[in-house]
Amino acid sequence: MAAHLSYGRVNLNVLREAVRRELREFLDKCAGSKAIVWDEYLTGPFGLIAQYSLLKEHEVEKMFTLKGNRLPAADVKNIIFFVRPRLELMDIIAENVLSEDRRGPTRDFHILFVPRRSLLCEQRLKDLGVLGSFIHREEYSLDLIPFDGDLLSMESEGAFKECYLEGDQTSLYHAAKGLMTLQALYGTIPQIFGKGECARQVANMMIRMKREFTGSQNSIFPVFDNLLLLDRNVDLLTPLATQLTYEGLIDEIYGIQNSYVKLPPEKFAPKKQGDGGKDLPTEAKKLQLNSAEELYAEIRDKNFNAVGSVLSKKAKIISAAFEERHNAKTVGEIKQFVSQLPHMQAARGSLANHTSIAELIKDVTTSEDFFDKLTVEQEFMSGIDTDKVNNYIEDCIAQKHSLSKVLRLVCLQSVCNSGLKQKVLDYYKREILQTYGYEHILTLHNLEKAGLLKPQTGGKNNYPTIRKTLRLWMDDVNEQNPTDISYVYSGYAPLSVRLAQLLSRPGWRSIEEVLRILPGPHFEERQPLPTGLQKKRQPGENRVTLIFFLGGVTFAEIAALRFLSQLEDGGTEYVIATTKLMNGTSWIEALMEKPF
C-alpha cells in the first residue's frame, strides 16, 4: 500500500498506520452509513494517509466539498464535517445545518477538527445556534504527514507568516505535538539541538509536554539519536535561489502539491501509429512523485544536468531487456520472459514519463531568460554587485515579469547584502509600486517584517563572512558525480544544510562566530533516558538525525540532506520534517497581501 514509507532508516509506515487506526476508530464511533463533508484543503494531505477504500470499509458512502447553502442529497445516517479549526468554516457548517430539510429523515451531525479542536470555533457554532446539533465533536491529530520514507510535512501553508509576521505560534504548538507523537512511536530523542527563536519555543514546549507525561515512562528503544530544530529565518537565502535538482525544478516550474504534479498533456499524448495526432488530451496530466517509483527515486535528487544521461542509459537497458525475447527458445525461457513483462512495462512507462518531463524542463532551462536569471542569482550568492540596482531586475520590472519572480530576486539581493542601501531599496520599491500597483506596499511591508527585504543598518554587510566561513559558494562543482551539497544549486551550498552538516561534524563550536551573526539563539538540550534504553552504537553505524525546518523546506535542501545521508563516511542519516514543503515562489506568494 505505502511500502515506500518503510524503505528508509526509520519506518514511517508505523506513523501512517497509527494515524489510520485513529481515523478508523473515529469513523466507527458514528455508527451506520455516513457522508463526509470536506474542507477542501484537507483532501490533499488526507490522500497521503488514506484512500477512499478505507473510508468505504467504514460505511462512508458519499463525500462532498464544504460549501454554503444546503447539503447535497444523501441517504445516510451520519453527516461528518472534516475541517480545520477556522471560524469562516464554522459559518459555512452552520449554514449547512440550518438549511437541513426537516421533513426528511433526521441525520446525525459530527465534526472532526484537524488537527485540534478549538473552543473559539465551538463558541462560534454556539453563537450561530447549531452547537447542540453535533453528537461527536472531536479532534484528529494529523500533525506530521508521512510523504516519503524520510520525509514528513505538516502542510501548513500559513506557518511561516504566522510565526514570523504575526507572532502567532499555533503552528509551533502543532509541531511540538507532532514531535511528541513521533517520540511516542519511535522513542524519546535523547538530544535536541536548535537554532532560532521558533526552534527555542518548540524545544521549550516539548520539554514541558514531556514533564506532564511523567506518569507513563516511554519504554520504546529510541530510533532517533538527535533532533535538530531550524528556523527558516536563520536561512532566508536558500529558498529564494532557483532549485536545480530534477525534483526541485519540477516544483519550481509546475508546483508539486501533496506529492502530485500536474503537467501540460501534450508531451504525454499516446503516440500510436495511424493516430494522426488528433484527440490531443486537454486535461492536465497528473502524476504522483515519490520513491515508490524506482526511476524517480534514482533521479529526483540529481542536478538536472545529470538526469539526461541516466535516462538514456535506462532506455538502453530496457531496450536490451525487451530484445531478450528473441533469445527465449524453450518454454521455460519464454515463461521466464513473460513473468518479467509487468515489471518491464512499468519501467518503460516510468521512463517515458520522465523523458517527457525532462524535455519540458529542458525547454525552460535552455531559454535565454532562465540563463540570465540564474546568472544574476549566482552573482548575488557569490557576492558580486549586490549593492547597486541590478539591470536584469530592472528589465524584469519593465517587461512586467511576474511580481513573485521580481520579489524573489530583489529579496535575494537584499539577503546577500545584509540589506540593501536605502537608495537602492527605495528605487526598487518605487518601480515595483508604479508597475504592479500601489497596494503592493502591503506585501513589501510583509517582506520587510520577515527580514527578506530591508535597508542595510549600520552599513555592515555580514554575508561575506557567513559565505566564507560556511563555504556557501563552491567554485568547483561536479554536477554529474557530486562531492559536495553545493551541486543542488550548481555552486551554492544551502546554508541550512551546511549548518546540519557542521553540527554532525565537527560540531557547532567551530562556527560560534557565524552562529552569533545568524538570528536567534542556538542551544542544546538533553532528554535523559533510563539506562536500559541507552543506545550503544555499533562501530560504523550511522546516527539518525531528525531535522525539523520550522517555516518550510525546499526539495533542493531535501536533496542535499539525502546526499549527506548517502555519503559512505557521512556518519549521519537524516529524516526530514517541516511545516510545509515549499519553494521561493510559493513562499513569497504566501506573504503577499490579498483581499480577504
Added chain:
Amino acid sequence: MNRTKGDEEEYWNSSKFKAFTFDDEDDELSQLKESKRAVNSLRDFVDDDDDDDLERVSWSGEPVGSISWSIKETAGNSGSTHEGREQLKSRNSFSSYAQLPKPTSTYSLSSFFRGRTRPGSFQSLSDALSDTPAKSYAPELGRPKGEYRDYSNDWSPSDTVRRLRKGKVCSLERFRSLQDKLQLLEEAVSMHDGNVITALSHYREHLNIQDPDKRKEFLKTCVGLPFSAEDSAHIQDHYMLLERQIIIEAIDRHLESAGQTEIFRKHPRKASILNMPLVTTLFYSCFYHYTEAEGTFSSPVNLKKTFKIPDKQYVLTALAARAKLRAWNDVDALFTTKNWLGYTKKRAPIGFHRVVEILHKNNAPVQILQEYVNLVEDVDTKLNLATKFKCHDVVIDTYRDLKDRQQLLAYRSKVDKGSAEEEKIDALLSSSQIRWKN
C-alpha cells in the same frame, strides 16, 4: 554591468560561475531524444491498452481511489453504493466519466485562509482586557488544562497584544501581578498609538471595497495617516491615481459608446482602466490620448509630471504603446532631440538595443528595425541584433567597416541565393578599395 564581450568570455571561463547548460549540449539532447525514441519504439512491441502500469488515474487525472477523486465520484453519483462499486470496477475506460461535471465550490475557501478574521469578529482590546481569562479566551485546544497553560504562558506581552488585535485566542491568565498588567496595557497602548502598523492595517481595508468611488473616498482617509515619509508619498499617489482613473474611465466609456472617435472604433478597449497600476495607466494614455495637451488628466505628459515617472519608464511605455499602433513617426520623435544649433540627434535613455527588442516584439518592418539597429553603439551588440532580426544591410555594412572579410564570406551563406544582399556582398568582396584585415 556593461562588460565587453572579451570581459564576458573571461568571466565565464574563469570557472567561477556555472552556466546552467548541458555540458555537451548536442550530446545531451541527442541522449534525451534517443531515450524517447527507444521508449516509443517499445510501444509498438508491447500491446498496451494502458500506459500507466504505475498508477491508475481517472479522467480528471486524480489517482483512482484517492480522496479527491472519490469526492467527485460520490458527489456526482446519487445512486446506491452498489452502483458506486460498479463504477469503480469499470473505471478502466475513463471516457464514461468525462461527462460528469466537476463539482466546483462556489466559495473560494482560500480567500478565507489569510490568517485574519473578518472585521466583524475583531476583538476590541477593551473587551479582551476586561474579560475574565477563564471564559472564552482559553486556548483553542481540547486538552487538559495543565497542558495549554504552559503553551499559552509562552506569549510575551507584545505577542499577547498582537494576538488580541488580530482577534485570535489567547490567555491572559499569566498576567496576574500589577506590574504584569501594566506592562500588558502599555504594550496595548503603544500598539494603538497611531503607529505605522496601524496606518497600514487601515489602508489594507481598501482591498475589500469594490465600488471605485467608495474606494477612492476610503483612500482619501488614508492620506495623512502616520506612514513613513516614503510610504506616505506612495499612498497619496495611489489616491490621486484612482481619482484620475475614475474621471478618465467616465469620459472614455462615453466616447467609446458614442462611436465617433476613431481610436476607440479601431481599437476597442479590452478592459476598464480602474484600479490598474500607474504604468498600465500610462500605457493606456499613450495609446488613446497621446496627442492631448498637457492640461488634461489623461495626457501622458501630465501623468509623467504628476507622478514623477522616471524618463526611462516613460520612454519604454510610450514606445511600446506607439509601436503597437505602428505609429512610426511618433517612435521617431520619441528619440529625436535638437541641439541649440538646430541639428537633430538620436538619443535613447533606455539604450537602442532595448528599442530594437521592443520594436521587434511589435512586428516593426525591417526598414524601421534597421534604422534603430544602426544606432546601437556597441558593435557586438549591434551585430547580434542585426543577425537575430535579419537586418542584412546592417550586418554587411558592419563587417565592411570592420574590414572582416572572413565574416562577410561566412554571412554570404546566410542570405538568399540571387538576392540583392548576395550581390552586395559579392561586390564588396571583389572590391579593390577595401584593405581587408583577413
